[in-house]
Amino acid sequence: MSEMAGRIPDVHFLAPRAASTRLSRRALLAGFGVVGLGALSACGRNTTMAASPPTDGELESKLNLYSWGDYDNPELIEAFKAKNDVLVQVDSYGSNEELIAKLSTSRGTSGYDVVVPTGSNIPQMLKHDLLQELDLDLIPNFTHMDPNFTHQYFDPDNTYSICKAWGTTGFVYNTKKITHEMTSWQDFIDTAQKEAAGTTSLLEDPWEVSAIALAALGYSLNTQDEKELEEARRVVLDKLAPNTKAYIGNVATGMIQGSFTLLQAFNGDARQGLSEAADPENWKFVFPTPSANLWMDCWAIATGAQHPDSAHAFINQMISPETAVEQLDYIGYPIGTKGLAEQAKKAELDEQDLIFPAQKVLDRLEPSKQTPADQIRTKIYADAQARSGA
Incomplete structure (x- = not known):
């Protein structure tokens, strides 16, 4: 996969990605939640945050994604670029604390559009205006989300976030x-x-x-x-x-x-x-x-995002039922769409019982x-x- 990603001309990875999917995104997570609270203390609600331009349905020519290293199938990113003629730039971080520090110190001028915080971090991020509201009308694939992974305590109406992956x-x-x-x-x-x-x-x-x-x-x-x-x-x-x-x-x-x-x-x-x-x-x-x-990483849009239409369109593609198995196969964890277990069975993925706990477990x-x-x-x-x- 890494060699294939290197041949994609319009997906630019600005920081080193993990050598392979064998180093799980979860394996990078240590010191849960403590530094993140400290990082947020520097950014209060009274701090003026840069505004994002309004959405108008016209996709911008660029999208800046800030996510965990090697956490998306490069083929899907390339497919989004090819379909919409959008230059996608990908930067990576190794912890929620790093993400929070970047967004809190930039006050809406980080340059990032789509970000991927863990759900437990979202309440604190919202208190400090680090995320902006989603327009679910621009994300019609939200209707395909499994109710087990919507309306979570950290965002009851999915106003700011949509499940990307869970475990x-x-x-x-x-x-x-x-x-x-x-x-x-x-x-x-x-x-x-x-x-x-x-x-x-x-x-x-x-x-x-x-x-x-x-x-x-x-x-x-x-x-x-x-x-x-x-x-x-x-x-x-x-x-x-x-x-x-x-x-x-x-x-x-x-x-x-x-x-x-x-x-x-x-x-x-x-x-x-x-x-x-x-x-x-x-x-x-x-x-x-x-x-x-039950942990959950989430798609979200950073406050001050300069490419909001492209951001919504990108999230919409990445939660599509048509891309779900490809994402699961690449990152090793399921995304929150309905019917994914049935798709994985048809695709004959290994150890499906470890990917999909029974409902009584959930x-x-x-x-x-x-x-x-x-x-x-x-x-x-x-x-x-x-x-x-x-």
Whole structure:
């Protein structure tokens, strides 16, 4: 794919992209949410933001996309360019914090049109006027979106955002080394202390690490209750941290290396690991009870975007049912369109059960939120790393 992208004459990647889709966009996400709040503190509501020109239905000749590295199929970008005669420039970032800092300091003059924040960051971004309203009349493919991924807490009416990609968190284990059935986060905690002691890995994400303990304790994954977080802290530090070998983002690499038997993982990353492991039949992924994160990256338009018509048209193409399977196959995670599971089945994509959790799993997921208690989660995470010797 990378060589093919290099031959596209009118798609200019202004920053280095990931070497391949094997380095998941989720694997890049660390230090969840904490720096982002700090970056926003420099941009208050009283700051004058540059205005975007009104939409008039005429596509501008240019579009500036600011997104995660290697997070769109270059063939689809080229198809948009060819159809509409629009020069597409793509710049990339490695974290929500980097995106937020760029938009907040530029005050609407960043030059970017379409951006891709994670949903949990959107409420804070809206407080600081970093995103502008979408005109859904210019995005008719919104009618094809799966209701599981519309009207989320961070944007109830999809006024500012539309799902680009989504996934959840669970764990994968080696069934040759761990022979009993595992179904819950409590199973994860118990096994980390027994069969998987010293061969367990956790994600490089404070929210996700605390969520293991909070779920096992029966608490909301987004709790701000200090007593509940203290209970979770004890579980993480006393039961998980001493038995954790590493905190890693690229779970696929951990599976391939063979030195881990139990790994907390995003579902799409686990699928990558299964596709590359020498012994995929010995690994099993679990969507654990009672709950886990439902994360969502979203299409949005930056405040002050100078090419709003092209921005709307681009988003409309990228959520089209006709492009959904191509996007899924390239980035490794599904986009939020209806009927994608059926399309993936026809396309005979591998490990479809890892891409598409059953509805009963979706119904119990809890989307992550940014709260002041993220500072507590970050301290838990730092102390856990120290306890593990990581």
